Amino acid sequence: MKPAAIETFFATLKAANPMPVTELEYTSVFELLAAVLLSAQATDVGVNKATRRLFPVANTPHKILALGLEGLESHIKTIGLFRSKAKHLMATCRILVEQHGGRVPRTREALEALPGVGRKTANVVLNVAFGEPTMAVDTHIFRVGNRTGLAPGKTPLAVEQQLLKRIPPAYLVDAHHWLILHGRYVCQARKPLCHQCAVAHTCDFQPKTRA
DNA sequence: ATCCCGAGGG
DNA sequence: CCCTCTGGAT
Structure with missing residues (x-):
């Protein structure tokens, strides 16, 4: 994915607003x-x-x-x-x-x-x-980064470095949030819902079941 | 590379 | 039954 597509990618994910938002609960x-x-x-x-x-x-x-x-x-x-x-x-x-x-x-x-x-x-x-400019690469983000071409890499560290290179530091928390939600509810491991994916047009991945 | 190891979905 | 879920330690 080209750098110019990054902003469009996240703006589109935000606008699509996937599903019930569940997050880890904590007060400290x-x-x-x-x-x-x-x-x-x-x-x-x-x-x-x-x-x-x-x-x-x-x-x-x-x-x-x-x-x-x-x-x-x-x-x-x-x-x-x-x-x-x-x-x-x-x-x-x-x-x-x-x-x-x-x-x-x-x-x-x-x-x-x-x-x-x-x-x-x-x-x-x-x-x-602590507001440090880091990107935690979990199973969702590793999968989404590789499938979409947003941040390809053979290891979580490689994907992390790609994302840090492409995403503005101030936007990292937000980007992390949206990548997780996208992976959880749309770009699912088992059966990705490409037919209702807001960023399918900028994605490298082609599902086997496509027409 | 393998182990840990319950809940939920398909 | 199968696979996956915001990994880390050995």
């Missing part, structure tokens, strides 16, 4: 970090269901440490990969308390040093909470 930077950590290979709806149980009981590192591992697991059992996520979140809380004064660190290095926090999770926290 720590809740954001915890929710994103839990969201690996899980739906936003599923994560919210768990955090609605967990956060009223424990929404700080100290409170989660006080729950104990089994207590934490009991609150998030409905999410896939819950055992490893509970273990990681618990270990992360311990580090936040012992090394960061109970607060979420602001640097990529410190964030990625937390158990269960990789590049994607760090990018979300850096951008959404």
Whole structure:
């Protein structure tokens, strides 16, 4: 996709306004970090269901440490990969308390040093909470970037770098939001709804079922 | 490359 | 039954 098409691409996505908007629910930077950590290979709806149980009981590192591992697991059992996520979140809380004064660190290095926090999770926290110009490439954005030709790349990092090159820094949060929604509701992994896609005319992808 | 691992949709 | 979901650690 040519640079000139980028603005048209996002303007068109915005105007199309796809479907019910569900997002991760949080009321603090720590809740954001915890929710994103839990969201690996899980739906936003599923994560919210768990955090609605967990956060009223424990929404700080100290409170989660006080729950104990089994207590934490009991609150998030409905999410896939819950055992490893509970273990990681618990270990992360311990580090936040012992090394960061109970607060979420602001640097990529410190964030990625937390158990269960990789590049994607760090990018979300850096951008959404701290306003840094990062682009978190999740499964949706990786797929949409490659299918459309907006940001082709063999790895999430390559797609991330393409997007950072093409999207103005101030627009990154917005662009991330719209790429996610587009991937979730229109450019679906399994069965993309190309016939009702607002940006089909600027897309490289040709569905097998097309006429 | 493989494992983790529940819920929801097809 | 199958696949996918805002990945990360080993």
